[in-house]
Amino acid sequence: MNESFRGFLHTLSGSLRDLTPIIIVVGFFQTMILQQPVEDLSEIAVGLFLVVLGLTFFIYGLEMGLFPIGEEMAEALAKKGSLPWLMAFSFLLGFGTTIAEPALILVAGEAAEVAAAGGMIGDGDAEKQAYADGLRYTIAFSVGLAILVGVVRILKGWPIQYLIIAGYLGVVVMTLFAPDEIIGLAYDTGGVTTGPVTVPLVTALGVGLASSIRGRNPMTDGFGLIAFASLTPMIFVMGYGMIV
Amino acid sequence: MELLALFQQSLLSTLGDMIPIVTIIFGFQLLAIRRPVHNLKQVVIGFFYALLGLSLFLMGLEQAIFPLGEQMARQLSDPDFISGGISGVAEQLQWQDYKWVYLFAAAIGFSTTIAEPSLLAVATKAEDVSGGVVSAGGLRIAVAIGVSVGITLGAWRIVVGIPLYYFIVSGYIVVMVQTYFAPKFITALAYDSGGVTTSIVTVPLVAALGLGLASSVPGRNPLMDGFGLIAFASLFPIIAVLGYVQLSGWMAQRDANRDG
Numbered sequence: 001m002n003e004s005f006r007g008f009l010h011t012l013s014g015s016l017r018d019l020t021p022i023i024i025v026v027g028f029f030q031t032m033i034l035q036q037p038v039e040d041l042s043e044i045a046v047g048l049f050l051v052v053l054g055l056t057f058f059i060y061g062l063e064m065g066l067f068p069i070g071e072e073m074a075e076a077l078a079k080k081g082s083l084p085w086l087m088a089f090s091f092l093l094g095f096g097t098t099i100a101e102p103a104l105i106l107v108a109g110e111a112a113e114v115a116a117a118g119g120m121i122g123d124g125d126a127e128k129q130a131y132a133d134g135l136r137y138t139i140a141f142s143v144g145l146a147i148l149v150g151v152v153r154i155l156k157g158w159p160i161q162y163l164i165i166a167g168y169l170g171v172v173v174m175t176l177f178a179p180d181e182i183i184g185l186a187y188d189t190g191g192v193t194t195g196p197v198t199v200p201l202v203t204a205l206g207v208g209l210a211s212s213i214r215g216r217n218p219m220t221d222g223f224g225l226i227a228f229a230s231l232t233p234m235i236f237v238m239g240y241g242m243i244v
Numbered sequence: 245m246e247l248l249a250l251f252q253q254s255l256l257s258t259l260g261d262m263i264p265i266v267t268i269i270f271g272f273q274l275l276a277i278r279r280p281v282h283n284l285k286q287v288v289i290g291f292f293y294a295l296l297g298l299s300l301f302l303m304g305l306e307q308a309i310f311p312l313g314e315q316m317a318r319q320l321s322d323p324d325f326i327s328g329g330i331s332g333v334a335e336q337l338q339w340q341d342y343k344w345v346y347l348f349a350a351a352i353g354f355s356t357t358i359a360e361p362s363l364l365a366v367a368t369k370a371e372d373v374s375g376g377v378v379s380a381g382g383l384r385i386a387v388a389i390g391v392s393v394g395i396t397l398g399a400w401r402i403v404v405g406i407p408l409y410y411f412i413v414s415g416y417i418v419v420m421v422q423t424y425f426a427p428k429f430i431t432a433l434a435y436d437s438g439g440v441t442t443s444i445v446t447v448p449l450v451a452a453l454g455l456g457l458a459s460s461v462p463g464r465n466p467l468m469d470g471f472g473l474i475a476f477a478s479l480f481p482i483i484a485v486l487g488y489v490q491l492s493g494w495m496a497q498r499d500a501n502r503d504g
Contacts, residue, residue, distance in 0.1 A: 018364070021355030022445075026312055029351075033344055034319055046247075047308025050300045057297025058361055065290020067369070068283065069269060076277045085276040089268070096264035102257055103447055114468070160432045161423045168416045175409050184408050184471030191442035191478040196298060197262055199362040199440050203369050217429075218373045224432035226366070230439030230478055 008056065015055040023048065062200050070204025071211075078212040083155075090151040093205065094229060095144030097198040104139060107192055108132040111185050118181040120244065135240055142236035143193050146228035147202060153224070154209050157216060160224045167231040174238040182241030189237050190230040202226060254303040258295055266291065301361070305445065313352065314452040320348050321456040337462075339403045346396050349453060353395035353477065356446040357388035363440050370433050378433065383485065387437045390484025391477045395450060398476035402457045402464060408472040415479040422486040427493060434485040438478040450474060 030036060077086045098104060112128035112135070115121045121131050153163060175183060194202070202225045210222035273281060281287060319325055326341050357363060367380035367387075401411060423431055442450070450473045458470035 018359050021358050022309060022352075025348075025351040025355045026309065026316070029316055029320070029344075029348055030312065033348075034316065034325075036319075044308040044312070047304045047306075050304030051308065052304075054297045054299065054301030054304055055359070055361060057293045058301060059297070059364065061290045061292065061294030061297055062365055062368075063290070064293060065287045066294055066365075068290070069281065069287050072282055073269065073272065073277065076279065077272075080277065082276070085272070089272050089276070092268050093265070096268050100261050100264050102261060103444070118468075159428075160435060161420075164423075164435055165420060168420070172409075172413055172416070175413075181468060184468060184475070187408060187412060187475035188471045188473075191439065191474040192447055194362065194439050194443065195261065196361040196365070196443055197265060197294070199443070200365040200369075201265065203366055203436075207369060207373055219370075219429050220432060222373060222432070223366075223370070223436045225436070226439040227432070227435030 008060070011059050012052065012056045015052045015059070018055065019048070019052060058196070066197070066200040067204045070201045071208035074205045074208025075212045078209055086151060086155075087148055090147045090205070091144040093144075093201065094147035095140045097195070097201070098140040098143040098193050099136060101193060101195050101198070103192045103195065104136060104189075107185070107189060108135045108139075111135055111182075114181055114185060115241075115244075118179070120179065120181065120241075131244065134244065135237065138236050138240045139189055139193060139233045142232040143229045146232040147205075147225055150206065150225040150228040151209065154206060154216060154221050155213065157221060160220075160227070164227060164231065167228070167235070170235045171231070171238075174235050174242075178238035178241050182238060186234050186237035186241065189233045193233050194226055194229055198229075199226060202229070250303050250307070251299065254306070255295070255299040258299045258302065261298075262291070262295060298361075302444065305448075309445075310448055313449040314456075316348070317352075317449065317453040318456040320345050321453070321460045323460055339400065342399070342403050345399055345403070345453075345457065349399040350392045350396045352449055352453070353392040353446070354388045356449055357391040357441050357481075358384060359445050360441060360443050361445075362443040363387060363437070366433075366436060366440050374429070378430070382488070383433075383437070386484045386488040387441055387481040390437075390481035391441050391446070393484070394476035394478075394480030395453075395473055397480075398473040399453065399457060401472070401476075402454065402469050403461055405461075405463065405469070408475065412475060412479060415483065419479070419482050419486070422483065422490065426486045426490050430486065430489045434482050434489075437485050438482040441481050442474050442477045446477060447474060450477060 073089070077089060109132050112121070112132040115131055116123050116128055121127050149163070153160065178186065203223070206225045207218045207222035210216040210218040216222075273279075323337065326337060326345070363384055367383045370378045370383060371380040397411065401408065426434070451470075454473040455466050455470040458464040459466040
């Protein structure tokens with residue numbers, strides 16, 4: 001059997017295993033608890049097949065393209081030794097990947113509804129759109145900043161917990177002052193900003209940097225960029241809620 | 245062809261997601277690094293596979309999992325279902341009556357996390373980098389248990405109506421105390437695992453559960469109380485991963501002491 005085909009089959013069986021829990025949960029609740037027949041069973045079967053196939057291709061592409069390019073760029077930028085280029089790259093990677101994130105576009109739209117219902121902004125469509133766009137740029141900026149700070153941390157070798165604790169304090173202090181309507185939403189934005197394309201690239205950037213700088217350990221220093229990227233949006237969104 | 249139209253839509257949205265990233269990467273290659281990409285052909289094929297894979301994945305989710313999951317979240321949080329078919333008693337329901345909601349929250353939190361591609365990517369990398377000390381499977385299960393506990397607690401919070409920040413601030417304190425005692429090699433990875441768990445599979449289903457609950461529990465406002473589940477799902481995995489490493493460390497030490 002062809003070597004790459006065998007690899008494909010191996011990934012495929014992995015994807016199938018990863019999706020089994022969801023199928024069991026949905027099936028159990030549907031038949032045992034809600035006791036309702038599942039309509040369009042064939043459509044669901046086709047959908048599940050696509051999910052398995054899609055996950056397989058994604059993992060394949062990850063190992064072939066996303067991880068290698070992320071690490072190669074981190075190494076090349078570290079070797080070049082130009083701090084401004086590295087910082088510009090980090091910021092843009094965070095900003096650029098976040099601004100286009102579909103989950104964020106969705107959440108920003110919902111946030112505008114909340115703000116309009118809470119009387120913070122007018123009820124007009126234009127006003128809501130402006131609010132949602134402002135929020136999106138604020139979050140993208142905060143993610144760019146987070147990756148930038150995270151990369152500087154890797155270069156300097158600062159222990160991660162001090163920065164995280166400072167971030168937590170920032171969240172707590174902002175919670176005291178931010179309007180109540182925005183708090184739940186602000187906490188949620190921390191989780192939605194990092195999608196399946198951003199995460200592998202940012203992880204590869206961190207690990208690549210930590211492996212090419214002497215004295216840094218890829219395990220203790222390479223991870224942590226995502227953590228910053230999920231913390232700063234909370235602080236900035238509450239700030240946005242206070243200003244607007 | 246309805247399927248084809250769906251695929252096209254899904255492909256376009258994934259492409260829109262990828263264009264800024266591809267632009268930044270190739271822009272920097274040209275301007276800053278000025279060196280040809282090693283194995284360019286392989287990287288391009290890899291991006292193409294990732295794009296194709298994500299598009300198929302999203303399309304399949306939208307066709308098979310999301311409609312069912314969202315419908316189930318609504319049905320399970322419906323007061324008529326919770327009171328066992330007797331309508332008009334929504335005001336008298338106690339938090340214990342929502343038991344199926346909690347079970348659903350726990351089960352859906354665990355199972356969507358296991359299927360989350362972002363987590364798979366980070367777990368693979370972590371196993372690689374740690375030389376196998378951190379196993380990808382173990383990490384994913386620890387994270388999934390964290391999400392499961394987090395979402396269950398978050399659902400209970402919506403039912404009883406305690407303010408969100410009480411939980412989040414207490415969670416932060418637990419994380420800080422754990423960080424002080426946990427081995428240093430795991431800290432950064434544990435913090436990261438909080439952010440990667442809530443992505444394309446988990447967010448839509450969990451958001452549907454939150455909105456469904458907040459709109460059916462008397463006295464809750466979906467616009468204000470419906471949010472917050474994602475925050476739980478990003479905090480508890482940190483505690484779970486730190487706890488998992490601490491626990492396995494203690495057990496190894498106890499065994500060593502016994503043998504010695």
